[in-house]
Amino acid sequence: MNSLNMLEEATNSDVKSVWEKCCSLIKEQIPGPSFRTWFNPIEPIKIENGNIFLMIPNQFFIEWLDGRYSELIKSSLLSVYNQELNVSYVVKDQLSQQIALEENISQPVYSIPKTPSQGYDVDLSKFDTFLNSRYTFDNFIEGNGNKFAKAAALAVSEKPGKTSFNPLVIYGGAGLGKTHLIQAIGNYVRQHHPTKKIAYVTSENFTNDFVIAIRNDKVQEFSRLYRNFDILMVDDIQFFADKGKTQEEFFHTFNTLHQMGKQIVLTSDRPPKELKHVEERLISRFQWGLVTDIQPPDLETRIAILQKRSEEDGVYLPPDVCEFVAMNITTNIRELEGSLIKLLAYASISNTELTLDLAKSVLKDTIAIKKKNLSIDMVQKTVASYYNIPEDMLRAKTRKKEVVEARQICMYLIKEILGSSLKTIGLHFGGRDHSTVIYACKLVDEWMTANPKIKDDIEIIKRKIELAGY
Numbered sequence: 001m002n003s004l005n006m007l008e009e010a011t012n013s014d015v016k017s018v019w020e021k022c023c024s025l026i027k028e029q030i031p032g033p034s035f036r037t038w039f040n041p042i043e044p045i046k047i048e049n050g051n052i053f054l055m056i057p058n059q060f061f062i063e064w065l066d067g068r069y070s071e072l073i074k075s076s077l078l079s080v081y082n083q084e085l086n087v088s089y090v091v092k093d094q095l096s097q098q099i100a101l102e103e104n105i106s107q108p109v110y111s112i113p114k115t116p117s118q119g120y121d122v123d124l125s126k127f128d129t130f131l132n133s134r135y136t137f138d139n140f141i142e143g144n145g146n147k148f149a150k151a152a153a154l155a156v157s158e159k160p161g162k163t164s165f166n167p168l169v170i171y172g173g174a175g176l177g178k179t180h181l182i183q184a185i186g187n188y189v190r191q192h193h194p195t196k197k198i199a200y201v202t203s204e205n206f207t208n209d210f211v212i213a214i215r216n217d218k219v220q221e222f223s224r225l226y227r228n229f230d231i232l233m234v235d236d237i238q239f240f241a242d243k244g245k246t247q248e249e250f251f252h253t254f255n256t257l258h259q260m261g262k263q264i265v266l267t268s269d270r271p272p273k274e275l276k277h278v279e280e281r282l283i284s285r286f287q288w289g290l291v292t293d294i295q296p297p298d299l300e301t302r303i304a305i306l307q308k309r310s311e312e313d314g315v316y317l318p319p320d321v322c323e324f325v326a327m328n329i330t331t332n333i334r335e336l337e338g339s340l341i342k343l344l345a346y347a348s349i350s351n352t353e354l355t356l357d358l359a360k361s362v363l364k365d366t367i368a369i370k371k372k373n374l375s376i377d378m379v380q381k382t383v384a385s386y387y388n389i390p391e392d393m394l395r396a397k398t399r400k401k402e403v404v405e406a407r408q409i410c411m412y413l414i415k416e417i418l419g420s421s422l423k424t425i426g427l428h429f430g431g432r433d434h435s436t437v438i439y440a441c442k443l444v445d446e447w448m449t450a451n452p453k454i455k456d457d458i459e460i461i462k463r464k465i466e467l468a469g470y
Contacts, residue, residue, distance in 0.1 A: 015052065018080055019044035025076040026069070034348040038064060040314030045090060052077060052085045057313060062089045064345070131190065131200055135183035141308055143301025146177060146294045153181045153265075157188035160196060160231050160263035165290040167254075167264035171271055172294035175334035178267040181294075182233050185265055189231055196230040203239040207246045214245075223249065227256045233265040237286070241277040251282055258288070302326035302336055309337055315344055320356045320463055325363070339363055356463075374465065376414055376428045382465050383410040386457070395430045408440035409458060415441050417465060 019042075027035050038061065045053040056062065065073070070087070077085045137157075142150055149170050156168050170178050186200050201209075206226075213222035226232065232253070240247050257264055268275065271293070272286035297305065303326045310317035321343070329336045346362045347354045384391040387406040394407045407429060414425050415437070422434035429436075448455040 015044045015047050018047065018052070018077070019054070021080040022073070022076040025079060026072055029072060030069075031351040032353075034351060036315045037313065037344045037348045038069065041312075047081075047085065050084070050086055051088045053088045053090055055090045058091060062091075064348075065089070131183045131186040131198075133187065135180045136187050137184045139308065139312075140177065140180055140184055141297075141301055141305045143297045143304070144295075145297050145301065146181075149181060149292045149294050152290055152292055153185050154188075156263060156265065157185045157192070160189055160193065161261045166258065167266055167286060167289045169266045169268065169272060169286050169289070169291045170294060171268040171291070173269060173296065173331065175332035176294045176296060177333060178294060179235055182235060182265055182267050186231070186233055197228065198231045198233075199226065199229040200233045200235070202235045203237050206234060206250065207240070207243055210246050210249055219249075223253065226253050229257070229262065231263045231265070232257055235267050237266050237268045237278075238270060238275055240282075241275065244279075247279050247282055251279070251285070254282070254285055258285070264289075296331045297333065299326055302329070302333075305333060305336060306340055309340055310344075313344070316354075318354060318356070321354055321359045324356055324359050328363070374418060376418065376420060376425070379414050379417065379465055380410055380428070383413065383461060386461050386464065395428070397430065409444055409454075409461070411437050411440040412444035413458070413461060413465065417462065 023035075023039055026039060041057050041061070043055040045055050047053075056065070073087055074084070077087070137150070137154060140146075140150060149172075152165055152168055153170070155163055156165050170181055172178055183200060186198050189196050189198055210219075210222060213219045234250075240250065254264060266286060272283050272291060275283055275286075303322055306317060306322045306326055310322075317340070325336065325339055325343070329339055343354060343359055343362055347358065350358075352358065380394055381391055383406055384394055387402065389403055389406055393400075393403050394410055396403075398404075411425055411429065414420050414428075415422075422437045425437045426432040426434050444454075444458070448458060
């Protein structure tokens with residue numbers, strides 16, 4: 001039975017029922033965090049020939065489940081099914097790719113129609129590869145740093161070769177989403193323009209293929225192959241540096257495709273004009289269309305990425321942990337996601353809930369957390385932001401009720417967290433007397449006892465100040 005049949009049986013009530021009952025038994029024997037991390041994402045596919053097929057998100061799950069839960073899974077299945085079952089794991093992306101092969105839904109990447117008039121014989125098998133189905137526009141988290149690049153990529157996807165964005169060059173640092181965007185273009189085109197011939201390669205792949213073509217006296221075949229695509233996407237063009245013959249071949253390929261109105265999409269770790277040891281004529285052509293960058297994600301985007309990833313994995317990520325990780329990993333999405341995986345794995349190993357203290361302990365080496373010197377200004381800024389009032393109003397003479405209360409809470413927190421002297425605190429609030437500070441601290445203590453809402457607000461603000469101090 002092929003993979004397509006396997007997917008069709010994913011709705012089979014028998015296998016679903018068996019797996020649900022099995023999970024109920026497993027859930028009773030392991031802690032909640034471990035179950036949510038490693039079992040919630042599993043999808044049952046079918047039971048066949050003494051095997052149960054389970055779909056999992058990635059290869060890492062296989063190693064983890066086999067290493068720690070293999071016997072538990074088998075014994076639970078035996079209890080439910082009354083028969084021993086071998087467990088076979090299917091990685092989600094690999095299954096999707098296999099289905100595409102069997103259904104021949106669209107042209108495989110690199111595949112081009114062969115006609116007798118071409119007069120050559122190209123072994124296309126070595127070019128058979130597929131875009132990663134995970135990389136789509138739907139799961140690309142948009143933020144201020146990548147909004148324009150995503151819009152340009154989507155425009156190219158909708159009308160490949162028909163916009164002025166040809167070539168489209170996306171540049172930015174490592175781990176910011178360039179590969180995700182370029183492959184999202186390919187996946188979109190493959191779905192909405194199935195007759196288009198698509199090529200996605202890294203510059204290294206292109207170079208290696210060209211070297212093989214030279215060695216086998218197949219340069220003409222290589223040239224014809226790459227110049228027959230409707231969309232050519234090349235990742236990391238900075239690695240063309242110092243490769244003279246490769247650059248010349250790519251120059252002619254670029255010209256041919258561009259003149260025929262075919263779409264070219266490129267990525268780089270820097271703007272084309274800053275590429276070293278790349279021919280000027282190539283750099284000039286890279287700038288014919290649209291050159292746009294991807295900036296490191298802002299805090300809100302980093303939080304959204306972590307939330308999305310934890311949802312995809314079927315695990316709960318406490319807001320304070322999410323904010324802590326997002327505030328401390330600021331430049332690289334891969335590191336952001338890697339830290340999340342590390343946290344989830346550690347929580348599962350130690351059979352404990354994922355907490356802020358655990359996150360600080362686990363990630364202290366990974367992200368090199370360095371505590372800053374907390375300051376009165378930092379506390380004032382955090383309080384003002386929480387209550388949505390201008391920071392300078394805390395130091396002003398105004399007697400507006402909402403400002404006065406925020407000011408008094410701010411004085412209390414400075415005394416509580418920093419231990420600053422009454423005189424110093426007063427000076428930072430427009431030169432107020434120390435007795436004013438004493439009164440504020442006493443008043444806030446009373447509020448916290450009488451009003452749970454104020455107590456909760458102060459705890460939230462204290463956590464934000466603590467996070468800001470790292």
